[in-house]
Structure formats: structure tokens, C-alpha cells
Amino acid sequence: xxxxxxxxxxxxxxxxxxxxxxxxxxxxxxxxxxxxxxxxxxxxxxxxxxxxxxxxxxxxxxxxxxxxxxxxxxxxxxxxxxxxxxxxxxxxxxxxxxxxxxxxxxxxxxxxxxxxxxxxxxxxxxxxxxxxxxxxxxxxxxxxxxxxxxxxxxxxxxxxxxxxxxxxxxxxxxxxxxxxxxxxxxxxxxxxxxxxxxxxxxxxxxxxxxxxxxxxxxxxxxxxxxxxxxxxxxxxxxxxxxxxxxxxxxxxxxxxxxxxxxxxxxxxxxxxxxxxxxxxxxxxxxxxxxxxxxxxxxxxxxxxxxxxxxxxxxxxxxxxxxxxxxxxxxxxxxxxxxxxxxxxxxxxxxxxxxxxxxxxxxxxxxxxxxxxxxxxxxxxxxxxxxxxxxxxxxxxxxx
Amino acid sequence: xxxxxxxxxxxxxxxxxxxxxxxxxxxxxxxxxxxxxxxxxxxxxxxxxxxxxxxxxxxxxxxxxxxxxxxxxxxxxxxxxxxxxxxxxxxxxxxxxxxxxxxxxxxxxxxxxxxxxxxxxxxxxxxxxxxxxxxxxxxxxxxxxxxxxxxxxxxxxxxxxxxxxxxxxxxxxxxxxxxxxxxxxxxxxxxxxxxxxxxxxxxxxxxxxxxxxxxxxxxxxxxxxxxxxxxxxxxxxxxxxxxxxxxxxxxxxxxxxxxxxxxxxxxxxxxxxxxxxxxxxxxxxxxxxxxxxxxxxxxxxxxxxxxxxxxxxxxxxxxxxxxxxxxxxxxxxxxxxxxxxxxxxxxxxxxxxxxxxxxxxxxxxxxxxxxxxxxxxxxxxxxxxxxxxxxxxxxxxxx
Numbered sequence: 001x002x003x004x005x006x007x008x009x010x011x012x013x014x015x016x017x018x019x020x021x022x023x024x025x026x027x028x029x030x031x032x033x034x035x036x037x038x039x040x041x042x043x044x045x046x047x048x049x050x051x052x053x054x055x056x057x058x059x060x061x062x063x064x065x066x067x068x069x070x071x072x073x074x075x076x077x078x079x080x081x082x083x084x085x086x087x088x089x090x091x092x093x094x095x096x097x098x099x100x101x102x103x104x105x106x107x108x109x110x111x112x113x114x115x116x117x118x119x120x121x122x123x124x125x126x127x128x129x130x131x132x133x134x135x136x137x138x139x140x141x142x143x144x145x146x147x148x149x150x151x152x153x154x155x156x157x158x159x160x161x162x163x164x165x166x167x168x169x170x171x172x173x174x175x176x177x178x179x180x181x182x183x184x185x186x187x188x189x190x191x192x193x194x195x196x197x198x199x200x201x202x203x204x205x206x207x208x209x210x211x212x213x214x215x216x217x218x219x220x221x222x223x224x225x226x227x228x229x230x231x232x233x234x235x236x237x238x239x240x241x242x243x244x245x246x247x248x249x250x251x252x253x254x255x256x257x258x259x260x261x262x263x264x265x266x267x268x269x270x271x272x273x274x275x276x277x278x279x280x281x282x283x284x285x286x287x288x289x290x291x292x293x294x295x296x297x298x299x300x301x302x303x304x305x306x307x308x309x310x311x312x313x314x315x316x317x318x319x320x321x322x323x324x325x326x327x328x329x330x331x332x333x334x335x336x337x338x339x340x341x342x343x344x345x346x347x348x349x350x351x352x353x354x355x356x357x358x359x360x361x362x363x364x365x366x367x368x369x370x371x372x373x374x375x376x377x378x379x380x381x382x383x384x385x386x387x388x389x390x391x392x393x394x395x396x397x398x399x
Numbered sequence: 400x401x402x403x404x405x406x407x408x409x410x411x412x413x414x415x416x417x418x419x420x421x422x423x424x425x426x427x428x429x430x431x432x433x434x435x436x437x438x439x440x441x442x443x444x445x446x447x448x449x450x451x452x453x454x455x456x457x458x459x460x461x462x463x464x465x466x467x468x469x470x471x472x473x474x475x476x477x478x479x480x481x482x483x484x485x486x487x488x489x490x491x492x493x494x495x496x497x498x499x500x501x502x503x504x505x506x507x508x509x510x511x512x513x514x515x516x517x518x519x520x521x522x523x524x525x526x527x528x529x530x531x532x533x534x535x536x537x538x539x540x541x542x543x544x545x546x547x548x549x550x551x552x553x554x555x556x557x558x559x560x561x562x563x564x565x566x567x568x569x570x571x572x573x574x575x576x577x578x579x580x581x582x583x584x585x586x587x588x589x590x591x592x593x594x595x596x597x598x599x600x601x602x603x604x605x606x607x608x609x610x611x612x613x614x615x616x617x618x619x620x621x622x623x624x625x626x627x628x629x630x631x632x633x634x635x636x637x638x639x640x641x642x643x644x645x646x647x648x649x650x651x652x653x654x655x656x657x658x659x660x661x662x663x664x665x666x667x668x669x670x671x672x673x674x675x676x677x678x679x680x681x682x683x684x685x686x687x688x689x690x691x692x693x694x695x696x697x698x699x700x701x702x703x704x705x706x707x708x709x710x711x712x713x714x715x716x717x718x719x720x721x722x723x724x725x726x727x728x729x730x731x732x733x734x735x736x737x738x739x740x741x742x743x744x745x746x747x748x749x750x751x752x753x754x755x756x757x758x759x760x761x762x763x764x765x766x767x768x769x770x771x772x773x774x775x776x777x778x779x780x781x782x783x784x785x786x787x788x789x790x791x792x793x794x795x796x797x798x
Contacts, residue, residue, distance in 0.1 A: 001625045002564060002595050004657050007532075008507045011660035045460045053671070056452050061444045061639040061675065096495050096643065099665040107531060108407045112511065128664030132506060133406075134533070165401060196401050226400045240460040242670025244495065244643075258403050261410035265527030266498040271641025272452070272671035276460065 007134075012127045015357020018333070022340035023351055031344055034375060034383045037336075037351040039174065041321065041374040043239040043294070045280075046287050052279035053272070063268040067260060068094025068247075072278040076247065079281055083206070085217045087230075093248045093259060094269045098204050098233035099125065101248035104259045105229045106133040109198045114165040116200075119150060121324065121358035121365060123174045123202070138164070139360045144326050144368060147315040148176040150184045156191050166198035167191070172205040172215060175358045175370040176324050177299075177317020179209060182216040189221040199224060204233040204246075205320040207288055210296050213318050219249070226252045234273075236321075238280040239291075243273035295321050298373040298380055305384040306371075309391060311399065314371075323371050324355065330396035332356060332369045338394060345386045352387075367398075406533070411526045414756020417732070421739035422750055430743055433774060433782045436750040438573065440720065440773045442638040442693070444679075445686050451678035452671070462667040466659060467493025467646075471677040475646065478680055482605070484616045486629075492647045492658060493668045497603050497632035498524065500647035503658045504628045505532040508597045513564040515599075518549060520723065520757030520764060522573045522601070537563070538759045543725050543767060546714040547575040549583045555590050565597035566590070570614060571604040574757045574769040575723050576698075576716020578608060581615040588620040598623060603632040603645075604719040606687055609695050612717050618648070625651045633672075635720075637679040638690075642672035694720050697772040697779055704783040705770075708790060710798065713770075722770050723754065729795035731755060731768045737793060744785045751786075766797075 016037050023033055067073070073092045080087035095101040102125075110116065112134025118126055120139035130137045138159050142148040156167075167188060172179045180188075192199045201218035209215050218228050233246035250256055299316070303323050306314040311328030329335045332354040339349050355368025373380060391397060415436050425432055466472070472491045479486035494500040501524075509515065511533030517525055519538035529536045537558050541547040555566075566587060570579045579587075591598045600617030608614050617627050632645035649655055698715070702722050705713040710727030728734045731753040738748050754767025772779060790796060 001651065001653070002508065002597050004507055004653060005510045007510065008657035008660065011657070011664070013660055014663045017663065040461055042459065044458050049460070050455065050457070053455050054453050056449065058449070059443050060441065061448070061641040062439055063640045096669070097666065103665075108403055109401065111404045111406065112533070114404075125664045125666075128660070132661065132664070134511070198401050241462045242460040242667065244667070244669040252400065254400070254403060258407035258410070261407065261412055261527070262531065264413045264416065265410070265524045265531070266496065266502075267524075268641065268643070270495070270643040270669040270672055272675065273669055276671065 007131060010131050012124065012131065015124050015353050016351070019336055019340060019351065022337055026340050026349065030347070032348040033340070034348060034350045034379055034386070036371045036373070036375065036383055037353045039236065039322070039372050039374065040241055041236065041239045042376060043291055045240045046238055046283040048282045049238060049240060049276045049279045053276060056275065061271055064271055064274055066263040066268055068092070068269055069274050069278070072274050075278060075281050085219045087219065087249055091249050091251055091256070093256060093263060094274060095246045095248050096269050097235065097244045098202065098231050098246035099129070101231040101246045102126070102129045102200070102202070103132060104248050104262050105200050105231065106130060106135055107262060108255055108259045110135045110165050113163065115161070115163045116166050116168055117156065117159055117164060118168045120360055121175050121355065123170055124357045126168060127360065137360055141361060141364065142176070144313060144315060144324055148173070148178040148324070150180065153187050153191060160195050164195065164197065166200060168200045168202065169218065170202040171218070172208060172319025174205065174320055175322045175353070177320045177322050179213055179215060179318035185216055185218060185221060189224050192224050192227050197227060198229060199227050200229045200231060202231040204231065204236055207237050208292070208295060208321060209319045210292065210299065211318060215319065229255060234277045234280055238283060240276060240280065243276050244270055245273040245277040295373070298377060299323070301377055302371065302373045302380050302384065306387070309388050321373055323373065324368050325371055326367050327369060327391065328398050329367055329391070329394060330398055331366050334396055335394060336369065339390055343386070343390045343393065345389050348382060348386060350383045350386050406530060409530050411523065411530065414523050414752050415750070418735055418739060418750065421736055425739050425748065429746070431747040432739070433747060433749045433778055433785070435770045435772070435774065435782055436752045438635065438721070438771050438773065439640055440635065440638045441775060442690055444639045445637055445682040447681045448637060448639060448675045448678045452675060455674065460670055463670055463673055465662040465667055467491070467668055468673050468677070471673050474677060474680050484618045486618065486648055490648050490650055490655070492655060492662060493673060494645045494647050495668050496634065496643045497601065497630050497645035498528070500630040500645045501525070501528045501599070501601070502531060503647050503661050504599050504630065505529060505534055506661055507654055507658045509534045509564050512562065514560070514562045515565050515567055516555065516558055516563060517567045519759055520574050520754065522569055523756050525567060526759065536759055540760060540763065543712060543714060543723055547572070547577040547723070549579065552586050552590060559594050563594065563596065565599060567599045567601065568617065569601040570617070571607060571718025573604065573719055574721045574752070576719045576721050578612055578614060578717035584615055584617060584620060588623050591623050591626050596626060597628060598626050599628045599630060601630040603630065603635055606636050607691070607694060607720060608718045609691065609698065610717060614718065628654060633676045633679055637682060639675060639679065642675050643669055644672040644676040694772070697776060698722070700776055701770065701772045701779050701783060705786070708787050720772055722772065723767050724770055725767050726790065727797050728766055728790070728793060729797055730765050733795055734793060735768065738789055742789045742792065744788050747781060747785060749782045749785050
């Protein structure tokens with residue numbers, strides 16, 4: 001058999017991949033698993049979306065333009081303008097999820113061997129997209145004890161060399177739920193300008209900001225118009241992850257036009273998903289108000305509950321629907337496996353994402369887990385009880 | 400502004416990209432353009448697909464598994480078995496169009512700098528996917544005068560070196576409509592076995608075979624189970640290009656498992672498209688019978704008509720819905736541009752794809768154009784009249 005590529009070997013497996021066989025075994029044994037390990041919300045997709053699909057009136061499900069349907073792009077530009085973000089229709093390229101926007105941005109801006117700085121812990125698939133493009137991820141570590149706040153400019157400066165080509169920020173952040181302040185972003189902006197870097201800003205959790213906080217978009221940073229690439233997605237906003245519709249947005253026409261060559265090679269983003277996403281723009285504000293209220297309640301319940309457990313530290317997130325928690329355990333990889341393999345409370349257990357998968361620095365995150373509070377409160381209640389009880393019984397408990 | 404990547408610079412633009420401004424100008428001037436330049440059929444998507452979408456009963460448009468919905472994969476395996484192709488459910492990974500299947504196959508199997516042999520003229524986007532993976536395409540030239548039949552094994556042997564990792568075949572072929580015989584495929588199979596290569600077989604036009612011909616699938620070649628990767632798509636089969644659903648199919652579990660890491664990074668193929676594609680499997684045979692009848696009539700009309708024009712050579716394709724034609728002109732790039740810019744017959748013109756875009760060897764295809772016979776006969780009639788008249792008036796006409 002011919003040998004596979006080194007790239008395939010280097011591709012990181014998903015942080016929960018190793019746990020899958022244990023989850024399948026538990027399921028086969030009739031155990032109910034509460035999934036706090038994934039960002040698949042249980043929130044209903046807006047009715048306007050489902051209704052539009054039910055009234056689809058096309059005879060031929062054709063390709064769209066490679067940059068997406070013109071009508072959708074126009075309405076999407078209006079959505080941003082309504083959020084105070086100065087996006088023009090021509091800035092927008094519709095992509096197959098935020099994933100493809102990240103791939104296009106990285107392939108367009110980075111040559112193999114070049115470096116991208118990403119605050120860790122970060123969304124694990126950034127490593128996958130970087131590997132596909134042959135890019136080296138240079139992490140800048142943020143600490144759970146400091147609430148994941150961004151280190152100062154000098155920490156960034158220490159990492160910047162002639163191979164550094166850009167920075168990726170996720171705001172609000174997955175897996176931390178951290179919301180960057182305007183001041184933090186302006187510091188990043190100064191660095192981007194000084195060293196002439198690209199700033200890839202993943203803002204897919206924009207709508208999920210709590211406690212009266214508002215997100216500050218990287219698109220509103222002054223003086224780095226040509227450096228900013230916004231990555232967006234309808235997946236979380238309208239709880240329609242399966243639509244696979246995202247966007248790569250930039251005022252840099254060279255980046256846009258070059259990325260168009262990648263977009264043309266794959267022909268077009270999904271037509272059904274674009275129809276659904278255009279409909280989603282008519283989602284009433286009440287939908288978001290309800291969703292935010294629901295998430296705040298879930299977050300408060302889950303995070304407060306976790307912090308009440310002896311030895312647990314869980315900074316309260318200001319955005320997204322994830323929380324990182326530090327547990328009194330030897331290894332979150334082992335703990336998450338043990339939960340699936342050996343622990344049951346009333347024939348239920350929880351699946352969590354081990355923290356190590358979100359750090360690239362070896363050894364970090366070993367005591368942390370990511371908890372996605374994407375289930376309803378009744379489920380979260382039982383999940384919390386399970387975690388609490390499990391910690392008292394887990395053989396690798398530390399103090 | 401930071402520099403863009405060399406990969407972005409190396410990405411080939413679509414063969415018709417250069418023509419787009421001229422097409423837009425003509426359209427703005429009120430000229431009707433008959434589009435023979437793209438593979439977007441005018442054929443209706445099967446009713447079962449549209450009906451299924453109208454009765455969608457999901458509350459949340461969730462991600463599917465990264466390898467696609469289990470139920471769809473099972474039914475798809477049955478489809479292949481019904482066509483005498485021994486595919487198991489576990490062989491199948493659902494992808495975002497055939498495009499993503501090609502990207503995954505290339506990234507999984509080839510390291511940057513390695514070589515893939517592809518008979519030219521070939522589907523232009525193969526070059527794009529190869530560039531994304533950093534692979535060098537080594538063309539093996541087939542000739543319009545020989546009806547695009549495959550050169551003998553010795554011609555392949557002359558191109559194989561220690562960097563050669565695989566062969567890509569499109570069968571039936573885009574842009575030629577050529578259908579490989581079982582004997583030709585068995586010769587390729589022997590080469591693949593002898594040199595331990597991957598064989599990536601793009602069989603997306605399987606259903607489009609004419610004159611009683613049947614396609615022989617690379618999956619049925621003996622002794623190269625571990626080498627064959629099938630690329631497929633619902634785009635053309637059910638005239639639903641916009642669904643963006645394809646598949647990467649292999650019995651090689653290492654290839655499958657490694658490609659899964661790329662699949663997991665992008666989360667999932669489109670959910671709506673998979674629902675539509677599962678429904679499409681219930682398309683009645685009469686749909687295909689009607690479509691084939693329609694395409695045979697179009698092909699016969701177009702190809703016979705072209706061959707009647709003085710100095711035109713157009714081999715009759717046995718499959719797909721494209722034909723390559725050699726015209727008595729100096730340059731197909733210039734001719735195609737001139738058609739859009741300067742030629743009108745009753746305020747109409749045609750858009751064709753210049754042949755050069757389908758060859759990688761410099762200079763080849765300069766007199767050839769690709770004609771997609773995807774319009775109804777009345778349109779094709781006018782298109783043929785336009786081409787005939789245009790050839791008499793074109794300043795670069797040769798004899």
C-alpha cells in the first residue's frame with residue numbers, strides 16, 4: 001500500500017476522538033450520556049428558517065456564485081451595519097461554514113512554515129486548519145487563574161519574528177467564553193500595525209454576550225483595514241450548525257480576490273444553507289432575547305454550581321456558551337474517560353472535553369475540562385450532580 | 400499590507416474567469432448569452448427531492464456526523480451495490496461536494512512536491528486542488544484527433560519516477576466526454592499495482608453514458624483494493640449541484656481514518672444537502688431514462704452540427720455532457736472573448752470555455768473549446784447557428 005502524507009499524520013485528532021469508543025460502549029450498555037462536550041446547542045432553529053425551507057420554490061438546485069448569492073450577501077452586509085460593523089457587500093465571501101473561511105484565510109495569507117500566534121486555550125480545529133496550510137501555531141498562554149485575560153504586548157512581542165504573519169483571535173472565545181475588552185483589542189491592533197500582520201478575527205459567538213456586555217468587532221479597529229479578516233458563521237447564531245454557512249469578510253481586495261480562486265475551485269457554498277441563512281436574517285429580536293436569557297440562566301446555574309464544589313475553579317464567562325473549569329484531578333483525559341467507562345449516577349454520566357486538547361503547549365490543561373452549557377437546565381442539574389459525585393469517587397482526585 | 404501566500408499566487412484562476420467582465424458587459428448591453436461554458440444543467444431536480452425539503456420536520460438543523468448521516472451512508476452503499484459496485488457503508492465518507500472529496504484524497508495521500516499523473520485535457524479544478532495540497536500535476540496528453548483515447552502503458556511509465564504517488568482519472572470524462580474502456584482501465588490498474596500508486600477515480604458522471612455503453616468502475620478493478628479512492632457527487636446525477644454533497648469512498652481504512660481527521664476539522668457536511676441527497680436515492684428510473692434521452696438528442700444535434708461546419712472537429716462523446724471541439728481559429732481565448740465582445744446574431748451570442756484552460760502543457764488546446772450541451776434543443780439550435788456564423792466573420796479564422 002502506498003504511504004500516506006506527512007500532513008495526514010500531523011493532522012491533530014479531535015480532543016474527544018479518543019473518548020468516542022468509551023461513549024459508544026456506554027451507550028450500548030444503556031447508559032444515558034449528558035453531552036457537555038460539544039457546541040451543538042439544543043436551541044430551536046428560528047421558525048422563519050424552517051418555514052422558508054418548507055416553501056422552497058426552486059425547480060433546479062443550482063450552484064450559487066462562488067462568493068455566494070448576491071441577494072444574501074447584500075442582506076448580510078445590512079445585518080453587520082445594523083450591528084455597527086461597517087461591512088460592504090463586496091467585502092463578503094460566503095463560505096461553507098466558518099471552517100472554510102478559516103481555511104481560505106490561512107491558505108491565502110500564510111506560506112508553509114510561516115507562523116500564526118493564537119492565545120491558548122483555543123478552538124482545537126485551528127490546529128487542523130493550520131496543519132492543512134502547513135502553518136506553525138505559536139501559542140500565547142492565558143491562564144485560568146487570571147480569568148484568561150490577554151497577556152501584555154511585551155509577551156506578544158517576544159513571540160514575533162520574521163516568520164510571524166498573523167494573529168488569530170476568537171471573540172467571544174471558545175473554549176473560555178472570554179470577551180476581549182476594547183482596550184485589549186486596541187493593543188493587538190497596535191501590534192498588527194507595527195509588525196504588518198494579518199488579524200483573523202473569529203466572531204461567530206457575537207450574539208452571545210451576557211451581563212450587559214457588548215462585543216467590540218475587530219472590523220471597528222482603526223488603521224488596520226487592510227489587515228483584518230473577519231470569520232463568521234450562522235451555526236451558533238441561529239442554532240443551525242448543519243447549514244454549513246459562514247463568511248470570510250475583508251476590505252483587503254487582494255485577499256478577497258486571491259481567496260476567490262480557492263472559492264472558485266470548490267464551485268459554490270451550499271445553496272439550501274444560503275436560502276436558510278437569508279431567511280434567518282429575519283429572525284425576530286425576541287428570539288435572541290429568549291436565547292440569551294436561557295444561556296445566562298444555564299451559565300449561572302452551571303458555573304456557580306461548579307465553583308461551589310471543593311477545589312473547582314471556573315471563571316464566569318461573559319460570552320459564548322462554554323466554560324473552562326479546573327478540577328482537583330490528576331488528568332482530565334483520564335477523568336473524562338473514567339466518567340464514560342466507570343461512573344454512573346442513576347444510570348447516567350456526562351461527557352466532557354478534556355482541557356489538554358485546547359492547549360498546544362505540552363502539559364497544559366491537564367486539570368481542566370471544557371463544559372458546553374448547551375443543554376436545558378433540568379439536564380444541567382443532573383450533570384452537575386454527576387460531576388460533584390464523580391469527583392468524590394474518582395481515584396485520581398487530588399487536593 | 401502583509402504579503403499574500405505563494406500558494407494563493409499559484410492557484411489557477413478558472414478558465415472562464417478572464418471572460419467574466421466581457422460577459423457582464425454584454426449582459427449590461429442587453430445581449431442574451433447562451434451559456435455553453437458551464438456544467439450547470441437546466442434539467443429539473445427530481446420531484447422527490449423538492450418534496451422532501453418541503454416536508455422537513457426538524458426543529459434544530461444540527462451537524463451530522465463528520466462522515467455524514469449513518470442512514471444516508473447505508474442507503475448510498477445500497478445504491479452502489481445496485482450498480483454492481485461493491486461499496487460497504489464503512490467505505491463511505493460524505494463530503495461537501497466532489498470537490499472536498501478530491502481535496503481530502505489529495506491531502507491525505509500526497510506530500511507537497513509529490514507528483515500526480517492526470518490525462519489532459521482535464522477538469523481544470525484538479526489543478527486548484529493539487530495546488531492547495533502542494534502537489535505537482537504531471538499531464539499525459541491525449542489528442543482530439545485520436546478521440547482522446549488513452550496512450551499506452553509505456554507513455555505512463557516514462558512519466559513515473561520516485562515522486563509519483565498517484566493517478567487521477569475522470570470517467571466518463573470532463574471536458575472530453577470520453578468513456579474509458581475496461582481494457583484501458585485494466586492497463587492503468589496494472590501500472591498502479593506495479594508502482595504502488597493511488598488511483599483517484601472521479602466517477603461523478605456515471606449515469607451519463609450513451610449508445611448502450613456502461614461505465615466500468617475503478618472499484619471493480621482486481622488486486623488494487625487498497626489503492627483505489629472513488630470520488631463521487633450528487634451534483635450532476637440529480638441536477639442538484641447546489642446541494643454540495645459528494646463522497647470519498649475507499650476500502651483502505653488507513654486512508655479513510657486519516658481523511659476523517661480533515662473531515663472532523665470542518666465538523667460536518669451540509670445537513671440540508673444530505674437530507675436532499677438521501678431523498679434523491681428514491682428517484683425513479685424513468686427520470687434517468689428521460690434525462691439520458693434528452694442528452695443524447697442534444698449531443699447528437701450539437702456534435703453532428705459542429706462536425707458539419709467546415710474545419711471543425713468534434714469527437715462524439717460517449718458520456719458526460721461535454722464535448723471538446725477543434726475550431727479553425729488562431730486562439731480559443733481570443734475567439735471566446737470576441738464572441739462576448741463583438742459578435743451578435745439577433746442580439747444573442749454564446750459563451751464557451753477556452754480549451755487552453757483544460758491543458759497544463761503550455762500551448763495545447765489553443766484551437767479547442769469545451770461545449771457543455773446543458774441547454775434545451777431550441778437554445779442549442781441558436782447557439783450552433785451563432786458559432787457557425789461567428790466562424791465566418793471571426794478575424795482570426797484559419798484554414
